[in-house]
Amino acid sequence: MQTKLRLCIVFAFATQVLGQAQPWGQCGGNGWTGPTTCVSGWCCTFSNEWYSQCIEGNCINTSSTTTSRTTTRSSTTSSRASTTSGRTTTTSTRTTVTTTTHTTTSSAAATATSSGGGSCSGSNAPVNLLQGYGVGTTGGGSGSGVTVTSCSALEAALSGTTGGVIRISGILNDCGTFRVPADTTVLGVGSNSGMVGGGLYVRRVSNVIIRNLKISPELKGDGVNIDASTRVWVDHCEFYSKGLTGGKDDYDGLLDINHGSEQVTISWNKFRDHWKGSLVGHSDNNGSEDTGKLHVTYHHNSFTNVNSRLPSVRFGTAHIFSNCYTDIPTSGVNSRMGAQCLVEQNHFRNTHLAIVTNLDSDLEGYVVERNNIFDNSDTRITKVGSYSPSYSYTATPACRVCDLIASQAGPGIVSV
Numbered sequence: 001m002q003t004k005l006r007l008c009i010v011f012a013f014a015t016q017v018l019g020q021a022q023p024w025g026q027c028g029g030n031g032w033t034g035p036t037t038c039v040s041g042w043c044c045t046f047s048n049e050w051y052s053q054c055i056e057g058n059c060i061n062t063s064s065t066t067t068s069r070t071t072t073r074s075s076t077t078s079s080r081a082s083t084t085s086g087r088t089t090t091t092s093t094r095t096t097v098t099t100t101t102h103t104t105t106s107s108a109a110a111t112a113t114s115s116g117g118g119s120c121s122g123s124n125a126p127v128n129l130l131q132g133y134g135v136g137t138t139g140g141g142s143g144s145g146v147t148v149t150s151c152s153a154l155e156a157a158l159s160g161t162t163g164g165v166i167r168i169s170g171i172l173n174d175c176g177t178f179r180v181p182a183d184t185t186v187l188g189v190g191s192n193s194g195m196v197g198g199g200l201y202v203r204r205v206s207n208v209i210i211r212n213l214k215i216s217p218e219l220k221g222d223g224v225n226i227d228a229s230t231r232v233w234v235d236h237c238e239f240y241s242k243g244l245t246g247g248k249d250d251y252d253g254l255l256d257i258n259h260g261s262e263q264v265t266i267s268w269n270k271f272r273d274h275w276k277g278s279l280v281g282h283s284d285n286n287g288s289e290d291t292g293k294l295h296v297t298y299h300h301n302s303f304t305n306v307n308s309r310l311p312s313v314r315f316g317t318a319h320i321f322s323n324c325y326t327d328i329p330t331s332g333v334n335s336r337m338g339a340q341c342l343v344e345q346n347h348f349r350n351t352h353l354a355i356v357t358n359l360d361s362d363l364e365g366y367v368v369e370r371n372n373i374f375d376n377s378d379t380r381i382t383k384v385g386s387y388s389p390s391y392s393y394t395a396t397p398a399c400r401v402c403d404l405i406a407s408q409a410g411p412g413i414v415s416v
Contacts, residue, residue, distance in 0.1 A: 019035050019037075020035050020037050020038055020039045021034065021035040021036070021037065021038050021039070021044070022038075022039060027044035028044055120397050120399045120400055121397075122397060123394070124396045124400075124404055125299070125300060125322060125393075125394040125395060125396050126394065127268065127408050127413065127414065128414050129394075130233055130235070130265060130267070131265065131267065131297065131299060131391075131393045131394065132265040132267070132296075132297025132299060132319060132389075132391065132393060133262075133263045133264055133265055133295045133296060133297045133319070133391070134231060134232060134233040134263055134264050134265030134297065135265070135391065136231060136263070137207055137208070137209060137231040137232065137233040137263075137265070138183075138207060138209075139165070139183065139184060139185030139207060139208060139209030139233070140162070140163055140164040140165040140166070140183055140184045140185040140209070141164065141165065141183075141185070142165075143164065143165050144165065145164050145165025145166055145167055145185070145187075146164070146165070146166055146167065147167040147168075147169050147189065148166060148167070148168055148169070148172075149168075149169050149170055149172075150172065151172050151173075151174075151175035151176075151198075154166070154168060154172060154175065154178060155175075155178060158178050158179065158180060158181060158184070160181060161181055161182065162181050162182055162183040162184060163180065163181045163182075163183070163184030163185075163186070164183070164184065164185070165184075165185045165187065166184065166185065166186050166187070167187045167188070167189050167416075168186065168187070168188050168189065168193050168194060168195070168213065169189040169190075169193055170189075170192070170193055171192065171193065171194055171195070171196055171214065172194070172195050172196070172198065173195075173196050173197055173198075174196070174197035174198065174218070175195055175197065175198035176197075176198050176218060176221075177198060177199045177200065177201050177217075177218065177221050177222070177225075178198070178199075178200060178201065179200075179201045179202075179203055180200050180201065180202045180203075180205065180208055180210075181205060182205035182206050182207055182208070183206075183207045183208075184205075184207075184208050184209070185208075185209040185210075185211070186200065186208075186209070186210050186211075186213065187209075187211050187212050187213070187416045188211070188212040188213040188214065188237075188411055188416070189212075189416075190411075190412060191411050191412025192214065192411070192412070193212070193213065193214065193411070194213035194214030194215050194216075194237075194238075194411070195213070195214070195215050195216070196214070196216045197216065197217075197218045198215075198217070198218055198221075199215060199217045199218065199221050199222050199223045199224060199225065200215070200223075200224050200225075201222075201224075201225050201227065202224065202225065202226045202227065202229045202232055203225075203227045203228065203229065204227070204228045204229060205229050206229060206230045206231050207230075207231045208229065208231070208232045208233075209232075209233045209234075209235070210224060210232075210233070210234045210235070210237065211233075211234075211235045211236050211237065211414070211416055212235075212236050212237065212411045212412070212414065212416045213237045213238075213411060214237070214238045214240075214411055215237060215238070215239050215254075216239075216240050216241055217241065217251055217252065217254070219250060219251060220249075220250070220251065220252060221251070221252055222252045222253045222254070222255070222256050223239045223253070223254045223255055224237075224239075224254075224255045224256075225253075225255075225256050225258075226255075226256065226257045226258070226261050226264060227258055227259050227261065228258075228259040228260055228261060229261050229262075230261065230262045230263050231262075231263045231264075232261070232263070232264045232265075233264075233265050233267070234255060234264075234265070234266050234267070234269065235265075235266075235267045235268055235269065235414075236267075236268045236269065236409065236410060236411060236413055236414050237269045237270075237410070237411065238269065238270040238272070238410045238411055239254035239255060239269065239270070239271045239272070239274070240254075240270075240271070240272045240273045240274060241254075241273060241274045241275075242273065243273040243274070243305065244273070244274075244275060244305065244307055244329070248275040248276070248307065249275075250275075251274065251275065251276070252276060253276045253277065253278060253279050253309065254271050254274050254276070254277055254278060254306070255269075255271070255277070255278045256278065256279045256280075256282065257278070257279070257280045257281075257294065257296055257311075258279065258280070258281060258282035258286075258290075258294075259282070259286070259289060259290070260289045260290055260293040260294065261293070261294060261296075262293050262294070262295055263295060264295070264296045264297070265296075265297045265299075266278070266296065266297065266298045266299075266301060267297070267298075267299050267300055267301065268299075268300045268301065268405070268408065268409045268410070268413070268414075269301045269302075269409060269410065270301070270302045270304070270405075270409050270410040271301060271302065271303045271304070271306055271310070272302070272303075272304040272305055272306065273304070273305050273306070274305075274306050274307070275306075275307045275308070276306075276307065276308065276309050277303060277306040277307075277308065277309040277310045277311065277312075278298075278309055278310060278311040278312070279309050279311065279312050280294050280296055280311050280312065280313040280314065280316050280318060280339075281294055281312075281313060281314030281315045281316055281337065281339070282314075283314070284314065284336075284337055284361050284362065284363075286314070286315070287315055287337065287338075290314065290315035290316060291315050291338075293315075293316065294313070294314075294315060294316025294317065294318075294339075295316065295317045295318075296311070296313075296316060296317070296318045296319075297318070297319045297320075297321075297389075297393075298311060298318065298319070298320045298321075298323060299319075299320075299321050299322050299323065299393070299395070300322050300323065300396065300401070300404070300405055300408075300409060301323045301324075301405070301409065302323070302324045302325075302326070302402070302405045302406070302409055302410075303323065303324070303325045303326070303328060303332070304325075304326045304327060305326070305327050305328075306328060307328070307329055307330045308328070308330040308331045308332075308334065309331070309334065310325065310328065310331070310332045310333060310334075311333065311334070312331075312334040312336070312360070313333075313334065313335050313336070313339040313341055313365065314336055314337040314339055314361065314365075315337050315338060315339055316339050316340075317339070317340045317341075317387060318333075318335075318339065318340075318341045318342075319341075319342050319387075319389045319393075320333055320341060320342065320343045320344075320346065321342070321343075321344045321345050321346065321393070321395045322344075322345045322346065322395045322396040322397075322398070322401045323346045323347075323401070323405075324346070324347050324349075324401055324402035324405045324406075325346065325347065325348045325349060325351045325354065325377075326349045326350060326351075326402075327349070327350045327351075328348075328350070328351040328352060328354070329352055330352060330353070331352065331353040331354075331356050331359055332348060332351050332353065332354040332355060332356075332377075333354065333355045333356070333367070334353075334356050334357075334359050334360065334365075335355075335356070335357045335364075335365025335366060335367050335383075335385075336357070336358075336359065336360060336361035336363065336364065336365040337361050337362075337363045337365060338363055338364075338365060338366070339365040339366065340365070340366050340385045340386075340387035341365065341366065341367045341368070341385065341387070342367075342368045342370075342385070342387050342388065342389065343355055343367055343368070343369050343370075343372060344368075344369070344370045344371050344372065344395065345370075345371050345372065345395045345396065345397060345398045345401065346372045346373070346398055346401070347372070347373045347375070347398045347399070347401050347402050348372065348373065348374050348375065348377040349375045349376065349377065349402070350375070350376050350377065351374075351376075351377040351378075352377070352378060353378060353379065353380055354372075354374055354377040354378065354379050355367055355369055355372075355379040355380070355381055356379065356380045356381070357380065357381050357382045357383045358380060358382045358383075359380070364382055364383045365383065365385075366383045366384065366385030366386070366387070367381050367383070367384065367385055368384065368385045368386070368387055368388070369381060371397075371398060372398055373398040373399060
């Protein structure tokens with residue numbers, strides 16, 4: 001009798017273990033019929049609406065953190081609700097495109113792991129370090145260069161085939177847009193220098209650095225336009241206009257990258273109060289020039305009250321990590337026309353379509369999404385990508401990236 005009892009206990013335990021997903025295994029997602037909990041010490045972590053995976057670590061304490069995800073599918077003919085590791089998923093019959101809504105309310109103790117944000121252990125990224133695809137950009141070198149205080153002086157400094165180091169002191173008003181030659185560094189002096197009613201055009205050149213500037217573009221113009229150029233680094237700048245007023249086409253983009261540009265890093269900038277943020281690849285019809293190019297890294301930037309394109313990527317490859325998004329009404333990361341994007345360790349707050357792959361173009365893009373935090377923000381990922389960068393980099397955990405960027409991004413932080 002005792003032997004039979006022991007066998008029953010062993011069988012019951014084995015059945016329980018087999019009913020749990022193993023380390024790194026799938027544990028949820030639309031259409032998933034396998035185990036929905038993980039073995040001890042592993043937590044079923046949401047990646048996208050199609051895939052949840054067992055990741056090592058303690059699950060969120062649901063007494064201090066409440067996470068809800070609502071998924072709507074046009075092909076569903078019945079309603080059902082299920083609970084998996086403290087997550088509630090409801091599938092309804094509304095006829096809409098697929099959208100996943102994340103609403104995270106976190107106590108101070110739970111912030112480190114909320115909504116798949118990962119652990120807050122580890123170091124912050126260095127503030128004065130060039131990372132990503134733009135590595136190797138040297139600009140105009142390390143000389144003292146020339147300091148300009150007027151539009152005419154800036155135009156003269158940029159008129160050669162190479163510009164060297166050019167320092168803008170103070171705010172230059174209504175200069176219009178100037179072309180930047182190869183092997184040039186344009187710097188702002190102190191914390192309040194730059195251009196209002198003007199911008200910089202980086203066209204068919206290589207090796208350009210733009211740092212520590214405030215830039216508010218002219219009507220119908222871009223703040224910075226990187227066009228058919230290679231090795232460009234834009235760092236610790238602030239881009240803005242008059243906010244979401246007037247028409248969305250009154251201004252163009254804050255920072256656009258197009259026509260097969262390559263090896264670009266956009267880091268530690270503040271983008272705010274504008275309709276169109278940052279476009280990578282200007283047209284659905286430019287695949288012959290852009291496919292295989294447009295390799296761009298965005299890291300440690302803030303996007304606040306910007307309507308969309310943060311960034312919007314066509315055809316290219318974008319690594320988007322450790323950025324902070326706040327109050328974005330239309331879309332954040334928009335991958336389209338076969339673009340490949342890795343979106344990781346970002347914090348999205350009040351962001352509609354924080355990540356989307358089937359918006360505005362005929363062809364979808366691809367996204368790998370991992371370790372992001374979504375507060376009152378939704379995603380629509382219809383194509384899961386496979387892209388992983390070949391370079392090494394240091395990210396800041398999503399759970400503290402917004403605080404870090406608030407104090408360390410924009411002009412006046414680094415010594416130039």
